[in-house]
Amino acid sequence: MSDTHAGEVLTTQDGKPLKVALAKALRREKLRALALIAPLLIFVLLTFVAPIVDMLFRSVENGIVEETLPKTVVALQEWDPTSGTVPDEAVFVALYDDMAVAVEEKTHTRLGSRLNYEASGISSLFRKTGRGIKRMDEAGPFKEQFIDLDKDWGTVETWQVLKRFSPRYTPGYFLNAFDAQQTANGIELKPEDERIYMYLFGRTLFLSVAITVSCLLLGYPIAYLLSALPLRSSNLLMILVLLPFWTSLLVRTSAWKVLLQQQGVINDFLVWTGIISDAGRLVMINNQTGTIIAMTHILLPFMILPLYSVMKTISPSYVRAAKSLGANDWTAFWRVYFPQTIPGIGAGAVLVFILSIGYYITPELVGGTSGIFISNRIAYHISSSLNWGLGAALGTLLLVAVLVLFVVYDKIVGIDNVKLG
Amino acid sequence: MKLKTVILAGTALAFAGSTAMAKDMTIVSWGGAYQASQKAAYADPYVAENPDINVIWDESSNEAVAKLRAMNEAGNITWDLVDVVASDAIRLCDEGLALEIDPDTDLADAPDGTKASEDFGDLLVSECFIPQIVYSTTFGYRSDVAEWNGKEPDDICDVFDLETFPGKRSLEKRPINNMEWALLCDGVPKEEVYNVLETEEGQDRAFKKLDSIKDNVVWWSAGAETPQLLADKEVVIGSTYNGRLFSLIEEQDQPVKMLWDAQVFDLDGWIIPAGLPEDRLAMVKDFVKYATDTQRLADQAKYISYGPARKSSAPLVGKHADLGIEMAPHMPTDPNNAKNTFLYNYEWWADYRDDIDAKFQAWLAQ
Numbered sequence: 001m002s003d004t005h006a007g008e009v010l011t012t013q014d015g016k017p018l019k020v021a022l023a024k025a026l027r028r029e030k031l032r033a034l035a036l037i038a039p040l041l042i043f044v045l046l047t048f049v050a051p052i053v054d055m056l057f058r059s060v061e062n063g064i065v066e067e068t069l070p071k072t073v074v075a076l077q078e079w080d081p082t083s084g085t086v087p088d089e090a091v092f093v094a095l096y097d098d099m100a101v102a103v104e105e106k107t108h109t110r111l112g113s114r115l116n117y118e119a120s121g122i123s124s125l126f127r128k129t130g131r132g133i134k135r136m137d138e139a140g141p142f143k144e145q146f147i148d149l150d151k152d153w154g155t156v157e158t159w160q161v162l163k164r165f166s167p168r169y170t171p172g173y174f175l176n177a178f179d180a181q182q183t184a185n186g187i188e189l190k191p192e193d194e195r196i197y198m199y200l201f202g203r204t205l206f207l208s209v210a211i212t213v214s215c216l217l218l219g220y221p222i223a224y225l226l227s228a229l230p231l232r233s234s235n236l237l238m239i240l241v242l243l244p245f246w247t248s249l250l251v252r253t254s255a256w257k258v259l260l261q262q263q264g265v266i267n268d269f270l271v272w273t274g275i276i277s278d279a280g281r282l283v284m285i286n287n288q289t290g291t292i293i294a295m296t297h298i299l300l301p302f303m304i305l306p307l308y309s310v311m312k313t314i315s316p317s318y319v320r321a322a323k324s325l326g327a328n329d330w331t332a333f334w335r336v337y338f339p340q341t342i343p344g345i346g347a348g349a350v351l352v353f354i355l356s357i358g359y360y361i362t363p364e365l366v367g368g369t370s371g372i373f374i375s376n377r378i379a380y381h382i383s384s385s386l387n388w389g390l391g392a393a394l395g396t397l398l399l400v401a402v403l404v405l406f407v408v409y410d411k412i413v414g415i416d417n418v419k420l421g
Numbered sequence: 422m423k424l425k426t427v428i429l430a431g432t433a434l435a436f437a438g439s440t441a442m443a444k445d446m447t448i449v450s451w452g453g454a455y456q457a458s459q460k461a462a463y464a465d466p467y468v469a470e471n472p473d474i475n476v477i478w479d480e481s482s483n484e485a486v487a488k489l490r491a492m493n494e495a496g497n498i499t500w501d502l503v504d505v506v507a508s509d510a511i512r513l514c515d516e517g518l519a520l521e522i523d524p525d526t527d528l529a530d531a532p533d534g535t536k537a538s539e540d541f542g543d544l545l546v547s548e549c550f551i552p553q554i555v556y557s558t559t560f561g562y563r564s565d566v567a568e569w570n571g572k573e574p575d576d577i578c579d580v581f582d583l584e585t586f587p588g589k590r591s592l593e594k595r596p597i598n599n600m601e602w603a604l605l606c607d608g609v610p611k612e613e614v615y616n617v618l619e620t621e622e623g624q625d626r627a628f629k630k631l632d633s634i635k636d637n638v639v640w641w642s643a644g645a646e647t648p649q650l651l652a653d654k655e656v657v658i659g660s661t662y663n664g665r666l667f668s669l670i671e672e673q674d675q676p677v678k679m680l681w682d683a684q685v686f687d688l689d690g691w692i693i694p695a696g697l698p699e700d701r702l703a704m705v706k707d708f709v710k711y712a713t714d715t716q717r718l719a720d721q722a723k724y725i726s727y728g729p730a731r732k733s734s735a736p737l738v739g740k741h742a743d744l745g746i747e748m749a750p751h752m753p754t755d756p757n758n759a760k761n762t763f764l765y766n767y768e769w770w771a772d773y774r775d776d777i778d779a780k781f782q783a784w785l786a787q
Contacts, residue, residue, distance in 0.1 A: 112515065113516065193783055
């Protein structure tokens with residue numbers, strides 16, 4: 001073997017450059033690693049990522065108008081929505097052709113319920129037109145016949161809505177989620193008595209912060225106790241922490257109802273002891289107080305467990321050393337012990353906050369009207385009003401809000417500074 | 422060795438038997454006492470006559486519309502028959518998710534030969550809807566409230582009268598029914614209610630009326646909540662479905678009475694999902710024809726206090742299966758209870774639901 005000269009390429013025994021061979025070997029290794037995680041990756045992609053992306057996509061998707069009324073959409077391109085007049089005969093001819101097909105395929109009512117989200121009354125307009133279309137004179141003229149059938153075809157507003165929502169993609173759902181709407185004069189906020197979503201987002205954030213803070217205040221001393229007590233008693237305490245964790249969510253929420261209601265256990269006790277009068281029973285449920293109390297209880301273990309696992313690793317000798325150097329109890333705690341628990345606080349707070357921001361069932365049961373979250377409205381739009389587009393838009397906003405907060409958290413506290421154990 | 426053969430043969434037989442003979446039929450309903458009444462009145466006798474049918478119950482009716490839409494998009498309909506309220510049936514029909522039926526060929530005639538379309542009459546509110554029962558949303562009140570000085574509410578507007586009848590009320594957390602009651606008690610004549618509610622001023626008027634009791638209202642979202650709240654003395658008057666109040670009063674013996682005034686009638690019935698394969702469709706149609714005949718609908722009233730949807734069933738309603746009390750006086754359709762009723766306008770709400778609901782929720786959140 002001779003010395004390697006500068007500029008001469010290192011090769012393996014079979015003459016390939018060493019760099020290439022190494023890269024090849026590494027690539028093989030990576031592929032093998034990928035193959036190992038492939039089942040999980042595919043599973044997650046198919047059952048988690050794909051459905052979410054599909055659902056989020058619905059927040060802008062609006063192909064239904066073009067698919068149901070293709071000719072009308074084309075014919076409407078010529079029409080100026082600000083002209084103040086109803087489109088001319090050509091558009092009505094196209095509408096007749098489209099509606100005849102749509103009635104045959106029974107898709108017109110579906111379009112009606114879609115457009116009804118934007119303007120009340122369109123649902124019955126399409127249902128009525130569907131019933132009447134067969135009786136129309138095929139020779140035309142159609143404009144009068146449609147307006148005869150339902151005078152709404154003769155109003156500019158109906159056509160403005162149809163034109164505004166004819167593109168395949170619409171910002172309409174997102175505007176709705178921001179309490180705004182598209183009108184003939186552009187985008188503007190909805191009337192005050194219809195604004196709700198921004199308010200609910202604000203409330204969701206506020207209550208989630210309140211729940212996180214109260215979980216921290218209650219959980220910190222318990223976690224400390226858990227880590228400081230001798231094994232036997234700390235195990236017992238641990239079981240007490242975990243026991244509610246294993247109990248059904250509904251059972252725990254209902255139990256709070258029994259405890260907190262006006263004729264409930266706590267109020268009865270307070271009246272019995274004379275602290276409050278019978279007429280002055282406290283209202284602790286079906287409002288924000290109820291939501292905060294019940295959710296703090298339900299999410300408490302998610303705060304205690306990460307705190308405990310971090311505190312367990314903190315050696316008691318640090319505090320002892322601080323004290324021997326002259327620190328009083330408070331200084332030793334605040335300057336020495338507390339900073340070491342910050343990773344646990346971070347982990348617990350992120351867990352509790354993210355869980356509570358998307359919480360649904362507990363606010364629904366004990367929140368009344370002032371304690372419900374944005375997720376309750378999302379659930380309503382998915383399962384009751386069937387306005388999936390709006391539900392998806394609200395869901396997307398919630399997801400974005402959480403991601404933004406996560407980034408902010410990373411900037412302030414640092415995500416490396418989070419420890420689950 | 423011998424034992425093993427026997428076991429193997431037995432398993433094979435049982436397996437062959439279950440696949441070759443039993444046909445599964447998935448019926449979706451509301452669970453609880455209502456589903457139990459359907460099982461006792463329709464499904465059990467039907468299976469006794471058709472032992473090859475195996476009925477599977479699913480309790481998803483309250484989210485049936487969303488689930489059917491999802492199934493339809495996935496192209497895999499796993500339900501054979503779904504119990505829904507009339508407004509949901511109309512929506513499912515609008516979306517093309519429910520099968521249109523012909524009452525006269527798909528449903529049984531009355532015993533006297535009256536065609537089904539005539540026997541059900543106006544209750545066939547949608548081409549896809551096969552009515553079963555008439556129920557009502559109405560009020561129940563506690564009969565032992567000391568502050569009322571012996572008075573008892575007998576008028577819908579007593580719900581809005583906090584001076585004579587102090588105490589908390591429970592109302593459903595949605596605009597439907599509440600808006601109508603508010604307008605009725607604000608002096609709007611019954612036949613004008615929907616015309617008034619169509620206008621901005623009318624809606625404001627309803628909200629203003631509701632504002633007068635807002636601080637004293639507990640809002641419910643599940644039908645079981647009001648009976649519980651009444652039993653716990655959390656509220657003194659509350660709206661819910663009349664069958665729930667029946668079981669609170671008669672089965673659980675609570676000091677609660679019915680306030681039938683201005684009860685709102687609504688319908689519940691079957692829809693057949695669109696897109697079922699031929700063999701399953703034939704099976705379901707056979708069951709539906711049986712389960713909605715005059716006798717079967719009358720039988721259901723033995724188990725729950727909802728009125729049968731057929732005119733011809735009314736005279737056949739008998740006594741409660743366990744309590745032995747006459748059921749007719751507990752029906753929402755009984756003449757004594759139905760002195761003043763309100764008819765829920767499906768088509769109107771289909772148009773205005775999205776808009777008014779947004780306003781209602783904003784009003785609640787204020």
